[in-house]
Amino acid sequence: MSDYAIQQIVNGLSLGSLYALVAIGFSLIYGVIRLVNFAHGDLMMVGAFATFGLIATDHVPWVVLPLLVLVAGFLSGGLVERLAFRSIRGAPMITGFIVTLSVSVALQNLGLILLGAQPRNFSFPAVFRERVALGGIDVAIIDLTIPAVTLLCAVLLTVFVKTTRMGIAMRAVSENTLAARLMGISINRVVLLVFGIGGALAALAGLFWGGKFGQIDPLMGFVPGLKAFVATIIGGVGSLPGAILGGYILGFAEVAFVGFLPAAYAGYRDAFVFGLLILILLVRPSGLFGSTEEERA
Amino acid sequence: MTPRAAPRFAVSPTQALALFTLLLVGAVVGLEVFGSGYLRTLAALTLINILLAVSLTMTNGFTGLFSLGHPAFMTLGAYVAVMFTYPVGRRGFAMPDLPDMIRDVALPLPAAATVGGLTAGLVAAVIGLLVLRLRTHYLAVATLGLIIVVQTLALNLDGLTRGGRGLTGIPREASLPLIALCTLLVVMLCWRIKHASIGRAMLAVRENEMAARCVGIHAFRLKMLAFVLGAALAGFGGALLPHVVSVMTPKSFGLMLSFNLVAIIVVGGQGSVIGAIVAALAISLGGEALRGLEETFQLYGITQVIVAVALIAALMWRPKGLFGLREPLVRTP
Amino acid sequence: MLTVEGLQVTRGRTRVLTDLTLEVGAGEIAALIGSNGAGKTTTLMALSGLLPIAQGTATLRLDGQTFDLTRADPAKLVRAGLVHCPEGRQIFTRLTIEENLRLGAFLNRDEARVRALMDEIYALFPVLRERRHEAAGGLSGGEQMMLAIGRALMGEPRLLLLDEPSLGLAPQVTERIFDTLRDLNAERGVTLLLVEQNAMMALDIAHRGFVIREGRVELAGSGRDLLEDPHVMGAYLGLSA
Ligand SMILES: Nc1ncnc2c1ncn2[C@@H]1O[C@H](COP(=O)(O)OP(=O)(O)OP(=O)(O)O)[C@@H](O)[C@H]1O
Ligand SMILES: [Mg+2]
Numbered sequence: 001m002s003d004y005a006i007q008q009i010v011n012g013l014s015l016g017s018l019y020a021l022v023a024i025g026f027s028l029i030y031g032v033i034r035l036v037n038f039a040h041g042d043l044m045m046v047g048a049f050a051t052f053g054l055i056a057t058d059h060v061p062w063v064v065l066p067l068l069v070l071v072a073g074f075l076s077g078g079l080v081e082r083l084a085f086r087s088i089r090g091a092p093m094i095t096g097f098i099v100t101l102s103v104s105v106a107l108q109n110l111g112l113i114l115l116g117a118q119p120r121n122f123s124f125p126a127v128f129r130e131r132v133a134l135g136g137i138d139v140a141i142i143d144l145t146i147p148a149v150t151l152l153c154a155v156l157l158t159v160f161v162k163t164t165r166m167g168i169a170m171r172a173v174s175e176n177t178l179a180a181r182l183m184g185i186s187i188n189r190v191v192l193l194v195f196g197i198g199g200a201l202a203a204l205a206g207l208f209w210g211g212k213f214g215q216i217d218p219l220m221g222f223v224p225g226l227k228a229f230v231a232t233i234i235g236g237v238g239s240l241p242g243a244i245l246g247g248y249i250l251g252f253a254e255v256a257f258v259g260f261l262p263a264a265y266a267g268y269r270d271a272f273v274f275g276l277l278i279l280i281l282l283v284r285p286s287g288l289f290g291s292t293e294e295e296r297a
Numbered sequence: 298m299t300p301r302a303a304p305r306f307a308v309s310p311t312q313a314l315a316l317f318t319l320l321l322v323g324a325v326v327g328l329e330v331f332g333s334g335y336l337r338t339l340a341a342l343t344l345i346n347i348l349l350a351v352s353l354t355m356t357n358g359f360t361g362l363f364s365l366g367h368p369a370f371m372t373l374g375a376y377v378a379v380m381f382t383y384p385v386g387r388r389g390f391a392m393p394d395l396p397d398m399i400r401d402v403a404l405p406l407p408a409a410a411t412v413g414g415l416t417a418g419l420v421a422a423v424i425g426l427l428v429l430r431l432r433t434h435y436l437a438v439a440t441l442g443l444i445i446v447v448q449t450l451a452l453n454l455d456g457l458t459r460g461g462r463g464l465t466g467i468p469r470e471a472s473l474p475l476i477a478l479c480t481l482l483v484v485m486l487c488w489r490i491k492h493a494s495i496g497r498a499m500l501a502v503r504e505n506e507m508a509a510r511c512v513g514i515h516a517f518r519l520k521m522l523a524f525v526l527g528a529a530l531a532g533f534g535g536a537l538l539p540h541v542v543s544v545m546t547p548k549s550f551g552l553m554l555s556f557n558l559v560a561i562i563v564v565g566g567q568g569s570v571i572g573a574i575v576a577a578l579a580i581s582l583g584g585e586a587l588r589g590l591e592e593t594f595q596l597y598g599i600t601q602v603i604v605a606v607a608l609i610a611a612l613m614w615r616p617k618g619l620f621g622l623r624e625p626l627v628r629t630p
Numbered sequence: 631m632l633t634v635e636g637l638q639v640t641r642g643r644t645r646v647l648t649d650l651t652l653e654v655g656a657g658e659i660a661a662l663i664g665s666n667g668a669g670k671t672t673t674l675m676a677l678s679g680l681l682p683i684a685q686g687t688a689t690l691r692l693d694g695q696t697f698d699l700t701r702a703d704p705a706k707l708v709r710a711g712l713v714h715c716p717e718g719r720q721i722f723t724r725l726t727i728e729e730n731l732r733l734g735a736f737l738n739r740d741e742a743r744v745r746a747l748m749d750e751i752y753a754l755f756p757v758l759r760e761r762r763h764e765a766a767g768g769l770s771g772g773e774q775m776m777l778a779i780g781r782a783l784m785g786e787p788r789l790l791l792l793d794e795p796s797l798g799l800a801p802q803v804t805e806r807i808f809d810t811l812r813d814l815n816a817e818r819g820v821t822l823l824l825v826e827q828n829a830m831m832a833l834d835i836a837h838r839g840f841v842i843r844e845g846r847v848e849l850a851g852s853g854r855d856l857l858e859d860p861h862v863m864g865a866y867l868g869l870s871a
Contacts, residue, residue: 036434087613093433094363095616098563099609101365105556106605109598117597168729169736172722179720182678184708184737184785222552223445229438271449274442281435282427 003137008259009252010134014143014212016251017150021205022228023235023243024157025077025198031174031238032194033089035096039080039103040202041225045111046076047203048216052120062125066149069207070200077199078192080107085195086188104222111218119217122210146208153201154244161240170194174238223270230277236286250276307628310492313571318481325477341476341541343581348480348534350561350577351570355487356527357559358568358622359496360520361503363433366424366440367558368550369447370528371535373420374413375545376451376458378536379467381409391464394456406470410479410536417532418525425524429517444555451547463546464539471540479537483530488570491624499523500568500622553601557584560608566618571625576618580604631656631821632677632789634699637686639669639676639845646672648845650686654789654838659815659822661836661853663829663862669845670825671717674791677823678714679704692788709737711788717825718797719778723767727758730766730777734784744784751780754810772803779810789821790814796828804828808835833857 022044029037050072054060060068084103088095128145131138161167172180173190181187202221209224210216227250235246250273257265257272308316328340349367356364380395381404388395404412428439451458458464490496501509502516510516539545561580565572587600611618637650646669654660662670675681677688679702688699690712697710704714722730731751735744752759755776761769766777775795782790795811796804812835814820826832833839836853841862849862856862 036437084609091612091616094361095612097363097434097437098559099612101556101559102605102608105553106602109601109605112598113596113602165732165736168725168732171725171729172733175722175724176720178680179716179722180733181680181704182708182714182716182720183733183781184705185733186703186705226438226441226445230442233435233438267453268449271446274439274446277442278424278427278439281431281439 004259006135006137007139008255010139010143011259012252012255013248014146014208014251015255016248017146018205018208018212018224018247019228019231019250020244020247021150021153021201021208022225023231023247024154024240025195025202026225026228026232027235027238027240027243028170028194028198030232032170033191034093035085035100036093036229037085037198038097038100038222038225039084039107040100040198041221041223041228042104042107042111043073043076043080043199043202043221044206044209044224045107045216045218045221046199047073047206048122048210048220049111049115049120049206049218050203051207051210052122052216055123066204066207069203073200073203073206074196075199076203077195077197080199081192081195086191089191104225108219108222115218117217119215122214122216124211128211142208142211146212149204149208153204157197157201158240166190166193227270227273230273233277234280307626309628310488310624313624313627314485314488317484317574321477321481325474328473337473338541339582339585341471341473342538343578344473344476344480345534345537345541346558346561346581347574347577348476348483348537349531349558350565350573351484351487352527352530352534353558354562354565354568354570354573355490355530356523358562358566358573359491359499359503360523361506362429362520362524363437364440364524364527365437365555365559366421366443366528367531368535368552368554369440369443370417370421370531371538371550371554372444372447372451372547374410374417374532374535375539375549376413377416377532378406378409378413379464379539379545380457381412382406382468382470382540383464384466384468387466391459391466392457394454406475406537406540407479410533413536414529414531414533417535418529421525421528422521425521429520429524441552441555444550444552448547448551458545458547461547463544463549465544467539467543467545469540469543471537476537476541479533483534484570484574486530491568491570495519495522503568556601557604560604562618563608564611564618566620566622568622569618569620569624571627572618572620572623631658631692632688632690632823634677634688635686637673637676637688638684639672639681640684641672641681645684646845647676650842650846652840652847652850654821654823656821657815657819658837659811659824659835659853661829661832661839662823662825662842663827663832663839663856664842664848666827668842670842671793672845673842674714674716674793674823674825678712678791679707680714690789705737708785711786712791713782713785713787713789714791715778715782715793715795717793719774721766721769721774721777721781723765725766726763727766727769727777728762730781731758731762731784734781735786737785747784747786751783754783755780771798772800772806775799775803775807779807783814787820789823791823791825793825794827795824796826796831804831811835829862830857833862 022041026037026040029035047069050069054065054068080103084099088099128142129140131140161170169185170190173185173187177187231246231250232243234249235242253276254269254273258269328337353367356362380399381402383391385401385403388400424443428436452460498514499519501514502519506516535550557580561576562573565576584600591597591599632654634650634652637647638645639647650673662673664670672681676683677699683700690697690699690710692711731748735747738744757773758777758780769777795807808831811822815822824832833853833856839851839853839856840847841849
C-alpha cells in the first residue's frame, strides 16, 4: 500500500470517529423516544467551546479536560431535553422535528450572541499536532488519538448498555415503554440519561473536531450533525453498532471522495455525502444494516 | 373536527380572494404614491415571504409532508433566472461558463423567473420520486441535505455564479407592483387548489393516508404534485429576490431561511393560507423591527433566538398553530 | 387489601369506567370477568398507575400501611408490592430471558437477592433457565407467558394484577399456568386480581368474582356462586360451558 493510501486510511478513521461519536447519540435518542434530534449536532459546538474555554483558563491539566468536556456535554444534553423536549414527548413526529430544529437554531444563535461569529483558533497542546512515524509514514498524533478514544467510548458504552441495570432499562424503554413503566423504570430518568450520554459523546466529538481542524465557530455543529444523521441512516436508525459502523463508512467514503478524485472535485464533498444519502435511502431505506423491523412508524 | 358556531362575519372563498386583492392593490398604490424607498423594499420582501410561505403551506400543510427544501429550490430558481436577466455585456466576465446557447438570450424578469421556477420544479420531481415514498424524517433530512448540495454546487460552479464572491449588479427589475402581482397569482393558485376537489383530496391524505388510499385517492401522486408545485413556486419566488436586492450569493438562501419559513407556516397553522399570510406578515415586519434592536445593542442573532423560542412556545400552547387548517372568517362551502 | 370505590377513568374522549367498585381481601384470588371492551384492562391499568383516574378512590392496604392508588406512579406501586402483568404479555422480545427477569426486579438493588429470586423462577419454569441467554422473542406463546409471570414475580408482588394469562394459549398450557397461579396464591400468599376471558377457569380458582359491564361491576359474589348463576352461565360461560 502506498504511503498516500495509509495516510488516507488514517484520515478516514479519525473523521469517521467524529461522525460515529455524534451518530451514537442520534441513534440512541431515536431508539428510545423516536425523536429525530436536529439539535444534536449543535452539542458538538457546545463541546468545542467548552474545551476552548477550559483551555483558556490555563488551569486545567490535559488529562482532566476531556472528562470535564464529557460532563459539560452530559449536562447540556440533559438540560436541552428537560427544557425543550420533555413537554413534547409523544407528540406527532413533525412537531418533534420542528422543536428540535428550533432548539438548534436557538443554540446556534445564542452561540453567535455570546461568542461572536468570528471563528476561534483552537490550540491543542503541541504534542497532539506532532507526527509520529507509523509504518514508514508520518501520522499526526491527534489522528491516532481520536480513533483510540472513540473505540474506548464505544466499548464502554456497549458494556454499559449490555450489562448494567440502567443499560438494560434503556433497551427496555426503547422496545416497549409501557412495559418498562410497569417494571418501575422511570422513563424520564432513562430519557434524560440517553440525552446526557448522547450530549457527552457529541461534546467529545466537538473537542476532537477543534483539535483536528484547528478552528471552531457557533455554526460548526449543524452540518456535521446532519452528516451524523446520514451515518445513522447508513447503519440503520436505532442500532448502536450500526451508528458506529455508519460513522466510519461515511468517514471513509468522504475521505476517499476527496483523496482519490481530482482536486477539482474536493469542494463537492458535502454534495457527495447527501447524494450518497439519497442513494442509500433509495436502495435500502432501513439502512445497510438495519432490519426492516426498525422501519415501523 | 368539532363543529364551531358560524362566525358573525364570514365571506365566501371567492369574496375572500377579492378582498385580499383589494387590500393588496390598495397597499401597493398607497406605497407607490406615498411610501419611501425603504418602505417599498420592505413591502417587496414581505410580499415575497408571503409568496414563499403560502407555497410551503401547500407542500407541507395540505398533504402533511415535511419538506425543508424551499431555500434549495429558491437558490436554483434564482441562479437560473439571473442567467437570463444579467446584463449581456457583463456575462463574459461574470459568467464565462454560460452555455453559448443562452449567452445572448435576455429575458424579462417574469419569463426568467418562470424558467427558474420550472427548473426547480423539475429537480423537485426527481428528488420527490426518490424520497416521497419514504417516511417523514427522511424527507426532512434529504431536503435539508438538498440545501447543502445546492449551496455546494453554487459555490463551486463559479464560472456561472462567481462562487462565494456572489453575483452583483443584478438588474433591479422586480418592482413592487410586479411582486405584488406575482404574490397575488400564487396566493390565488393555492387558494383555488385548497378549495377544489384536489385540495380536499390532499387534506384527506394529510389526515389519514391509509383511509384516503382506501377511498381511491392516489396519495403518492398528490404528494408529488404538492411537492413539485411548491418547489416550482419557491424557485419562482426565489428568482424575484435577487432582482430586489441586486445581489445573489450561494448563501443567500440557507438553513435559517428554511427554518423561518417553517416557523411561519407552523405558527399560521400548517395548511391555512390566511394563517401563512398573517404569520409571514408578522414575522417579516416583527423581524425588521427587531433588527433595529440587534444593531443598537449589538446582539446579532437575537431575532432568530426569539423566533425559535416563540415557535416552541407556540407549539406547546397551540400545537395546531393560529388557525389549524381553517381559514378564519371564510365560510366553508 | 384492595378497595376500589366509584372509580371513573377516561380514555381518549370516552369514559370507559363509569362507576367501578370492588374489593379484594388479602390472600384471595379475585376474578374480573366481562365481555370484550367492558373495561377490564382499563381497570388494571388504572390501578397500576398507567392511566390517570378521574374520580373515585382506590387504596391498597398492606401491613398496616395505606397507599392511595389514584395518584401514584407505577414505580411507587411496584415498591409497595403491587405488580401488574399486562395484557398481551408485553415481554421485551429483543432482550434475553434473563434480562427480562432482571428488569422484573428493576427496583431491587440487592443483587444477591435478585439472583435468588431468579433461581426460584427458573425452578418454577425450567424451560426459562435452559434458554436464559436467548432473545425472549424466540419463545413460544406459552413460554412467553411463563416469562411474563416470572418477570412479574421478580418484583416480589403481594398483590399481582394479571391480565388474560390464557390469551392465545393451548388448553393444556393454560391449565399449567392456572395451576401455577393457584400454587402461588396458596403457598406464597400472593393475592391475585385476575382478568380473564376464560371465565370458567378463572371463577373455578377464584375466591371472589366480579362481572363487569360497561365500566361498572354488574355482579359480584364468590367464585362458586357466580359459576352457578344462570345469568353468568348464559352471558359469559356460553362457550366454555
Ligand atoms: N387508547 C384508548 N383510547 C380510547 N379508548 C380506548 C382505548 N383503549 C381502549 N379503549 C376503549 O375502552 C373500552 C374498554 O377497553 P378495555 O381494553 O378496558 O376492555 P377489556 O374489558 O379489557 O376488553 P378485552 O376483553 O377485549 O381485553 C373499549 O370500549 C375500548 O374501545
Ligand atoms: Mg383487555
